[in-house]
Amino acid sequence: MSTRPQTLPWQTSTSAALPLLTRWSISLARARRWEFWPAWLFYIPIIGWILLLGLRFRSPTLFTAANPAMDAGGVVGERKHEVLEPLQRNAPDLVATFTLIRGGDAAARVDAALAHAEITGFPIVLKPDVGQRGRGVFIAHDTHAVREYLQRFDGDVLAQRYVEGEEFGVFVARAPGEAQARILSIVHKTFPAVTGDGQRSLGALILAEARARLIAPLLWTRWAQRLDQIPAAGERVQLVDIGAHCRGALFLDARHCATPALIQTMTRLTDAVPGYCFGRIDMRCPSPDALARGEALQAIELNGVTAESAHIYHPDTPLREGYAAMLRQWRIAFEIGRTNRARGATVVGPFGLLTRFRDDLKRSDHWF
Known part of the structure; x- marks a missing residue:
């Protein structure tokens, strides 16, 4: 089944609809797996924890000082090029x-x-x-x-x-004065695919594959114009090509790759971006083994405070473990923010953050 000419996201038809009973079945299956919960639902306890930390540290938005290299610490509305440019200038071998x-x-x-x-x-x-x-x-x-x-x-x-290869997200924390970066999380981002048998349509293959079925509503929209096509026997169709969980990528826990060699490379990377202290660095690398050796990795994006320790979305991770990782992450953000504030970093106030979130909502109507 050819994937050319390329179908652009804004040209995709949404006329193909899943049967009602199928939609209900998928919704029920997703409800039982917290990784598919709406973000607002999952974040209710975390927001409570952030408010508590704000009282404890006597500054409700102290975390905005965790990354002086990024506007508002990379909470929302930061510009990607502002942290990629120094990396491209100071360590060009580590960036796409x-x-x-x-x-x-x-x-x-x-x-x-x-x-x-x-x-x-x-x-x-x-x-x-x-x-x-x-x-x-x-x-x-x-x-x-x-x-x-x-x-x-x-x-x-x-x-x-x-960048060819496999995609990873390495969450680092490095307070000013720390000799090395700490690795809080590593996620291996994989892309669901189906293999043709020469008989079933792409739509039928999606519904027959366990993981793909869970994101079928998303895939039904993306592949609407090709659902009736029949892939050849043995033909592999990659259903997702963007490493975002909300876009259908499968996240796997890869913390076993947090070796001294990788820590050394991540330390060099953070050295190259003055003021970048806390966040998830998304990168491509040939393999998990290469990542563990700290070799041949290329950063594609540096995310700030509101990035997640995304290993928690590994299928069947207990909810309590997900919350434990997120609560720890936010505590560290406040601690690094406190250190940076003492060194002169700016803390953005609550109203400033609300304005940024309001502007971001407007941008969401502009992009697919």
Whole structure:
């Protein structure tokens, strides 16, 4: 089954609908697995914990000082290029090469992206400079896709080299003065796929595969135009290509990769970005073994305070373990924020944060 020409997300038809009983069955199965709970539901106890920490540390938003290199510590609305640029400058071997494409003339933007693609080759990754949870991230395989993306979305965009290999998220913490970075979490991001048998349609294969079935509503929209196509026997169809849990990626606990060699590499990476102290670094690497050796990794994004210790989304992780990791994470954010504030870092107040969250809600209407 050919996956070309490329279907762009905003061109996908949503006319294909899952049968009602199937939707109910999937909803029930998702409700029993907390990794699929709505974010607002999962975060109720965590918000309570953040409020308690605010009282304990005598500053409700002290965590916004945890990353002086990022606006508001990377809570919301931070610009990706502001931390990727020093990394590209100081440790270019540790980052996927990127170009910042400012808003403005559409033709000039397309030319800039294509110039980047000429250097790195296709595919390239296009994503908004300000965005969260995989919003607006798109892998462009050809000139047409680049042109469509940049003509439709006129905000600041990063054009980044697409890195082959497997995707990981390494959550680090490093208070000022600490000799080495600490690794709080490692997640291995994998992408659900189905294998054709030459008889069943793509839609039937999705519903027959245990993991894919759980995200069938998402996949039904993405693959709406191809659900009736029959993949050849042995043909592998990768259903997801963006490493975001909300976009369908499967997250696996990979904390066993937290070796001294990886800690050394993550320390060098954080050295290259002054003021980056706390957050999850998303990267590509040839394999878990290469990651454990701290070799051949390429950072694709540096996330701030509100990034998650994403190993908790490993299937069947007990809820109490998920909360324990998140509560620890937020305590450390407050502790590092306190240290940075004492060294002159800015703490953004509650009203400043509310304004940033309001602006982010507006952006969510702009990006797919």
